[in-house]
Amino acid sequence: NAGVTQTPKFRVLKTGQSMTLLCAQDMNHEYMYWYRQDPGMGLRLIHYSVGEGTTAKGEVPDGYNVSRLKKQNFLLGLESAAPSQTSVYFCASRPRTGGRGYQETQYFGPGTRLLVL
Amino acid sequence: DAKTTQPTSMDCAEGRAANLPCNHSTISGNEYVYWYRQIHSQGPQYIIHGLKNNETNEMASLIITEDRKSSTLILPHATLRDTAVYYCIVSAGGTSYGKLTFGQGTILTVHP
Numbered sequence: 001n002a003g004v005t006q007t008p009k010f011r012v013l014k015t016g017q018s019m020t021l022l023c024a025q026d027m028n029h030e031y032m033y034w035y036r037q038d039p040g041m042g043l044r045l046i047h048y049s050v051g052e053g054t055t056a057k058g059e060v061p062d063g064y065n066v067s068r069l070k071k072q073n074f075l076l077g078l079e080s081a082a083p084s085q086t087s088v089y090f091c092a093s094r095p096r097t098g099g100r101g102y103q104e105t106q107y108f109g110p111g112t113r114l115l116v117l
Numbered sequence: 118d119a120k121t122t123q124p125t126s127m128d129c130a131e132g133r134a135a136n137l138p139c140n141h142s143t144i145s146g147n148e149y150v151y152w153y154r155q156i157h158s159q160g161p162q163y164i165i166h167g168l169k170n171n172e173t174n175e176m177a178s179l180i181i182t183e184d185r186k187s188s189t190l191i192l193p194h195a196t197l198r199d200t201a202v203y204y205c206i207v208s209a210g211g212t213s214y215g216k217l218t219f220g221q222g223t224i225l226t227v228h229p
């Protein structure tokens with residue numbers, strides 16, 4: 001049971017290039033999330049998904065797109081990378097239900113460090 | 118969701134108990150208190166959560182005051198590996214997608 005995995009671990013892009021970050025979970029979780037974390041700041045939600053085939057915007061969605069074609073995978077795309085997107089990206093997942101209070105028990109991946117030059 | 122206030126940093130000696138406070142004076146009746154931590158360069162890790170009763174698991178204990186306006190996370194025997202940023206989060210849960218709002222957290226440094 002690998003939990004939540006992210007690919008790649010680190011990437012350097014030039015301004016204007018595109019790339020896709022992959023998040024995979026093997027816990028059969030319904031909900032998946034993409035966050036970004038900048039130095040000295042907490043995590044901010046980019047996009048999320050409540051199930052296969054569904055996606056929705058979080059707090060900071062501009063410049064990103066997502067897809068959830070398979071339940072276990074959640075992809076984050078940058079169509080035209082900008083230096084402001086230099087950050088550490090975390091994926092998380094959680095089950096749909098788990099009793100009261102367990103809704104916010106999210107499981108996080110190890111992160112992807114992205115540098116945009 | 119209610120806002121939380123935590124000290125910016127704390128120190129603790131290895132083997133001693135680490136007591137991390139959190140103030141959430143505007144907490145609503147249906148909001149839970151969650152604690153996560155983030156060890157350097159890793160993803161956040163769930164520790165514990167509670168509503169109004171004290172809770173304990175294999176990682177930590179959570180003490181919530183009777184008026185629920187503050188809480189304390191207790192790591193009973195801190196080790197060097199417990200050095201991390203600890204986040205106290207208050208959330209009602211049950212939203213359509215779930216929501217975690219991470220603040221600045223408390224940087225806990227465990228010394229030998």
